Amino acid sequence: MKRNYNKPTQGGDVRPKKALGQHFLTDESIAARIADTLSSYKGLPVMEVGPGMGVLTKYLIASGHDVKVAEIDGESIDYLRYNYPELAGRILDADFLRLDLAAIYPDGQKFCVIGNYPYNISSQIFFHVLDYRDQVVCCSGMLQREVAERFAAAPGTKARGILSVLLQAWYDVEYLFTVDENVFNPPPKVKSGVIRMVRNGVTDLGCDERLFKSVVKTAFGQRRKTIRNSIRGMFPAGVPLPDDPLLSLRPEQLSVAQFIELTNLVGSSR
Template sequence: MGKYKKRGKPSQSEDGEVRAKKHLGQHFLTDESVAEQIADTLSYKGYNKVLEIGPGMGVLTKYLLKQDAEVHVIEIDTESVAYLQEHYPQLEDRIHQFDFLKYDVGTTFRDEAFAIIGNFPYNISTQIVFKVLELKHQIPEFSGMFQKEVAERICGKEGNKTYGILSVLVQAFFEAEYLFTVPPSVFNPPPKVESGVLRLIRKEDFSLPCDEKLFFRVVKTAFQQRRKTLRNSLKTFDLPDNLREDPIFDKRPEQLGYQEFIDLTLKIQPYAVSNQ
């Protein structure tokens, strides 16, 4: 189950194209050169399988299919799935009609490595990144298009106003690079904001020397009150006074790089792991 089975013609517009659905956050990319640039952001090294999220009418898919890789697509929209089935028969049974956020990738990729790419729906793009972090042991590369503000946040560096939870958590495991900006005019319908394309390459050693769950908890708790010093924002950890006198607690979260958050977690770990 899960593979698409043809159910007849979808209700498309007069020119045969799929209508964008606002509730799915669909903005179809129409610029072929941008699609080709996005497809080229992956190195296709160290893996031979690629999963495209939200292919729509396949403008990016066609360029992925030119690469030496086994391309899979995952799409929740029935109309788009039918369109892809009709126009990209070479995908065969590699069209998966599912919500990626609820999808068990093991049913398709087992424990094999695969890259993820896409023109990601704005309304779930952050959740997609969090799922990629959960699957990091299988995903050596990840690239695609986000709302520009989100892409900048993921790639932001400490001291920058865009720097936050996503920046720290992603950069602890991946090298993050903001590649280029895309204007609204290359989409149908055009979004109200600019888009940004980024690439994440998993670090050679992506294991943490600290407790990973605690690391996530420390980062998220710290940024919930980002204007406060860590001494105040991490009060819920109920840390001993002698630890809270450490100079690192005088800093605000946006002043710490991911490595400093790892160091902070190591300091907290003897007192906090049992309280998770």
């Protein structure tokens, strides 16, 4: 259906929608800092997720990035089309989670992903990025601080979890800075964090990737238990568990390399 485009008034015509998890960033200096997380990748195209009223978009364009944006909010799309003529033909009226990014960037083209991500689907967004890890060289942006800290958590820290391991298997993840609640409309109830993920040199984990995911999820599913107790059910019945020091640790203590080693232990018993 064709939309009617009325002239939007600056800052007033796009209403933040709770159902879409929208909290519009109002601090220009923070938007500039987030855009700058891609300063080393100006030769690559950029996909921005959920641009809203373009507070981040304007700095990406000003920095010379080749930007496309994915947005599902009709009011935001109208606003962007009117205020950012540079985006003509580059606004995707689509759910990022349903986009075939390989079709948008064909022939294995490398690109970056950035956004002020909706809190309610941020984990799903990063899982979607992970599906295109051979093309997404860098992924950065802002999300709920607790989730951002989890993504970047090192072995031995309380925040470490399933996504920490699955993302860090393929990306170097860095927590960059914290953003207070009062720079959003409406203000969220929690602080936000900005992270950057840069593709590492791993092309093959050295284990069965599907089993790796299963081992990680099973181990963290009972994170208070030692590995020996949490993954016992992954070994065939009647087969004694190997006498390996890894099994005496808890999941948050293991590095990616140790989870790969653990996966191979499970795989060799089958």
